[in-house]
Amino acid sequence: MRRTKAEAKETRQQILLAAEKVFYEKGVAHASMEDVARAAGVTRGAIYWHFANRADLVLELYNSLPMPQEELIARELEAENADVFGVLERVGREWLELLAEDEHRQRILSILLRCDNTGEFAVISERQNDLDDEHMQALEAAFVKAERQGKLGDAWTPRSAASMLRWVIKGLCSEWLLFGRRFDIASEGKDALRRLFATYSTPTPST
Amino acid sequence: MRRTKAEAKETRQQILLAAEKVFYEKGVAHASMEDVARAAGVTRGAIYWHFANRADLVLELYNSLPMPQEELIARELEAENADVFGVLERVGREWLELLAEDEHRQRILSILLRCDNTGEFAVISERQNDLDDEHMQALEAAFVKAERQGKLGDAWTPRSAASMLRWVIKGLCSEWLLFGRRFDIASEGKDALRRLFATYSTPTPST
DNA sequence: CAACATACAAACAGGGCTGTATGTTAATTC
């Protein structure tokens, strides 16, 4: 039964797709590996060949998501007089549009949002937190640059501005994903980002 | 071995305390009822007498949290020319201070944030979502009032303002709880709320 | 002070599910 390398990659992909489907429908904790195997048209043997265990499978599910080109964005922000707010707002909008278009991303992020984060799954949360930390540092650096350019309202610090931006995006995504996607996240998000970035640049709050 | 009613209530409380401790340390999914029983100094029999199952135990843990007096707040907002922003900002601040002071609340909310939300635990999420919905409606109503008073900047809608407020508070709490409580949530929260409410009242974004 | 209900402890039943070890076949490799 030995398959060719290409075929093996394909069954691996089938397993990932099946895991996405099954975990999304039944939840990571309540779906057995057998469930996933059946959905993928293989046996548990195949799964354990390609993945170490359930946590690893979920992690690879997460890793299967193509991430936005962060270096490209970083380079855009490097220019001395870059339009920081403009770039950040566009990047945020693009992220939301990416999520809105990609059902795999929606399902996988839903799975991650709903699943347990303790014990063997801690590695997954840690990975997410690491990425989060990186994003946060990059964001903060960007707002520092905006501050030096005199564009950041004096009510804000780079850190507070970065935090709020992330809270808004996270809140938007969580609400949308966990609540049955009952609104247009792309357009609502666009509005929210517009409002938020408008407040960043207001020179002094009129209070 | 029949205990008096008061004693029974006390063992119930002991079980809740033990569950809080054990679930917080090992995670809801990875702690057995036996673990909780041992920590409480009883047998599983006692737990199953007081609670239907694990999900019910977690739910009661959640219900054991005293919630802020919502009616009192609502009444405060009813006054024709109530200072909506002032009240909301204070309420938000008070909520964060309550969380900062109450370790039980911290642990229980951490447990809820980290635990699985599917299957038998869906009832818990639903309960949280129901409360969330109520809060959202109340918040939106409050911002509607502010809008009628002409106090809401014209970049905002009541809904968008309410959403952002909730995202900020949720983001703040999640980050603090899931990340080892590494900052002063009361003071950081106070600042964040101040900045946020300042932006609500800016008449027109200077863009 | 019966009679009944309560508050548990202790014993019971049983059940998928995980990880591994082994088997098998067909690609590769040399």
Add this chain to the structure above:
DNA sequence: GAATTAACATACAGCCCTGTTTGTATGTTG
């Protein structure tokens, strides 16, 4: 083209844990 090994299927070992049932002693009630 023989040997090796990749890519699985199948079989195995093992287990902790959940929910329920039974037992029982003690409050509680009339």
